Amino acid sequence: MGLNFELLKRVKTLTAYCPIHPDVHLVALKDHAEFCPKCAQNNIRHRHNEAVLTGVWQAYRRDFHGVLENDSIMDDFDLKKATFDNYEVEPGSEAELNLKKAKQIAGRYLDRNYQANTIITGLPGVGKSHLAVSMLKGVNDYIKPDASCLFISVNEAMRLIRSSFSNKQSKYTEEYMTSLMGRVNLLVLDDLGSEASFKRESTEASDWVQGVLFGILNKRNRTIITTNLTTKELKEIYNPKLISRMNKGVAKNDGVIKFTNATPDKREVIF
Known part of the structure; x- marks a missing residue:
């Protein structure tokens, strides 16, 4: 910015000195209080630094x-x-017990040294995804220092990656998605094994999906997986290496949250 010479003409240098900078004369500007030019310069620099720090902090929070x-x-x-608070349960029900267990496991993930996956399993509509999101929010809000948490619908992620094959403008490439899911501190893979995600149009398509999932889970030790399938059904879909990656630390840490027929479908409509 150039100097405002018209403004400078109205500045009057006083005989008094700045109490902070004793070698600098105070100046006066019409209709303004007298001031020290050096103090004013320092204040401008300070405000600039604050703005820079604010931008850095906002970027940091965005990245985590x-x-x-x-x-x-x-x-x-x-x-x-x-959230945990709006997950509706009946006292003494299986859902209430699973809610308590989900809170306990979320608490474990606040410790960065906790290295284990969690599997939430049961029929559709019992609230598996709701619990998984609640766990993520709890960790995202309270883990110190900040850490990145991410929720991924496997159905939608695979659709987006496939669409990037023909859409070169899409950011959802296989490389981008596997990198994003591989590096976050805590990841939810939602609805793993669903029929829509793994409809076998060909053997190659099935192999490709498993390859993407293996590339993600092979990098990770802190993943929450929701699925409608049993262990037996999962083994019928995936190869043993992928099953092994899903089960990292699960048995050792009692990391299964299981819904049975005792929990009704929350989305069921009676008519």
Whole structure:
């Protein structure tokens, strides 16, 4: 910026000195209080530094705390509202016990040294995804220092990656998605093994999906997996190496949250 010479003409140098900078004369500007030019310069520099630091802090929060909000891929947007507090249960029910266990496991993930996956399994509509989102939010809000958490619908992620094959402008390439899911501190893979994700159009398509999942899970030790399938059904879909990666630390840490027929479908409509 250039100097404002008209403004400078109205500046009057006083005989008094600045109490902070005794070698600098105070100056006066019409309709303004007298001031020290050096103090004013320092204040401008300080405000600039504050602005820079604010920008750095916002970028830091975006790269960690904000990943859950900005980068998650959900095919059910109602899940954005999910919390432990609005997960409805009946006293003494299986759902209440699973809610308590989900809170306990979320507490474990606050410790960065906790290295284990969690599997939430059961029929559709019992609230598996709701619990998984609630666990992520709890960790995202309270882990110190900040760490990135991410929710990924496997159905939608695979669709986006496939669409990038013919859309060169899409950011959802296989490389981008495997890198994103591989590096976050805590990841939810939602609805793993669903029929829509693994409809076998050909052997190659099935091998490709398993290859993508293996590339993600092979990098990770902290993943929450939700699935409608049993262990037996999962083994019928995936190869043993992938099953092994899913089960990292699960048995050792009692990391299964299981819903049975005792928990009704929350989405069921009676008519």
